[in-house]
Amino acid sequence: MYGLEANIGYSFKNKALIFRAITHSSIKSSNNKFDQMEFLGDRVLNLIIASIVSRKYAGLKTGELSNIFSFLVSYKTCCLVAIDINLPRYIRTSLKHLKTNESVLADAMEAIVAAIFLDSNYDTSYNVVSMLWEKYVNSINVDCINPKGRLQEITQSINNSLPVYETISIDGPSHMQEFSVRVTALGKEAVGFGESKKIAEISAASKMIEILQWNE
Secondary structure (H helix, E strand, C coil), X not given: CHHHHHHHCCCCCCHHHHHHHCECCCXXXXXXXXXXXXXXXXXXXXXXXXXXXXHHCCCCCHHHHHHHHXXXXXXHHHHHHHHHXXXXXXXXXXXXXXXXXXXXXHHHHHHHHHHHHHHCCHHHHHHHHHHHCHHHHHCCCHHHHCHHHHHHHHHXXXXXXXXXXXXXXXXXXXXXXXXXXXXXXXXXXXXXXXCCHHHHHHHHHHHHHHHHHHCC
């Protein structure tokens, strides 16, 4: 647990809070699970990120700020932050594969934000979140905020065409599906994967942008 606290950059006074924040509902014997903490953590994280974005990108339009905000609080970014602090090593679950499940990692990351808030205060939570999300806040660019929109801009500027998205497979049980989507643009193809059609399309668009930039 001390290793996780070191990775987070915060030492808990009430260790039960961080213990609860990393306990998945698959552990039936425990009443201390992160479900409700995730709800609080989501709200705290939203407030902190909204404050950070409005200050750092004060000159942008509201729509652009909303896109940046959505990217930074998305489950994908929360999952990346969770990996940064090596959270898969510490999550308590009865199902080993859940330790690397993106949704579980994102939920647990939000629960950790709630745990910090409950153990301290808003200012401390703000400082910790600012540190953990810093590289993602500083690496903001149009391509990562809205890859589908950016890909459309690229294709229209070249030959006034639109990318075509096609769902090529849906695998796994209904509660844990993985979508595969192919995007075709400018005579090239890329395939993306995700837990929903929308996420898979975003993944495919990001890969297509990389392909087009590589061939410039």
